Amino acid sequence: MDDIDSAILEHLQRDARITNRDLARTLGIAPSTCLERVRALRNRGVLTGYHATVDLAALNRRVQALVFLQIRPLSREVIESIKSYVAGLPEVLSVYVVAGGDDLVAHVAVQDVEQLHSMLMDRFSPRREVVTFRSSIIFQHVSEPVVSPLDDV
Incomplete structure (x- = not known):
């Protein structure tokens, strides 16, 4: 990963619909160079999709x-x-397997609190392998749209 690769990642994370030509122009490189670098990032598994x-x-x-x-x-x-x-439930946005007191964390999005309650009672309570569960409503959510590589320490 060099500075150009990092810049490509930053721009694509901010706007995945940017054309190769516009991305190349923004970075000051040739469109063919830009395309090859994006392909290389995909081939290395750094870019895994566009959302x-x-x-x-x-x-x-x-x-x-x-x-x-x-x-x-x-x-x-x-x-x-x-x-x-859990990942297959329509209310679930993401699932995390974690260490600590809990084993799984699911991020869910539903219509209202009643639907949350119904989902918990109807989809988790009947499962024998679920010993216990608890939920925390999210009041606010902030997400960083751009992930950058960390420097080696």
């Missing part, structure tokens, strides 16, 4: 929450199974 950002409220998902789950028995098979189940 549209959506307004959850516009999709009638005004309430977001983190759901913390404790799973038993703890085994790779059980964790993989419940992770796949």
Whole structure:
């Protein structure tokens, strides 16, 4: 990763729809050079996809929450199974397997608090491997749209 690669990543994270020509012009490099560098970043697995950002409220998902789950028995098979189940739920935005007191954390977005309650009761309570769960409603969320490489220490 050099400065040009870092600049390419920054610009693509801010606007994935930027044309190769405009990106090259912004960076002061030839379009062919820019295209080759973007391809190299994809081939190395640095660029993994291009995404549209959506307004959850516009999709009638005004309430977001983190759901913390404790799973038993703890085994790779059980964790993989419940992770796949949770990730497949339409309310779930992302799932994290974590260390500490909880085993999984799910970020969910639903219409309202009643729908959150129904989801918890109908989708998590019946699962035998879910020993306990708790939820925390998200009041505000800030996300950094651009991720930069960290310097080696």
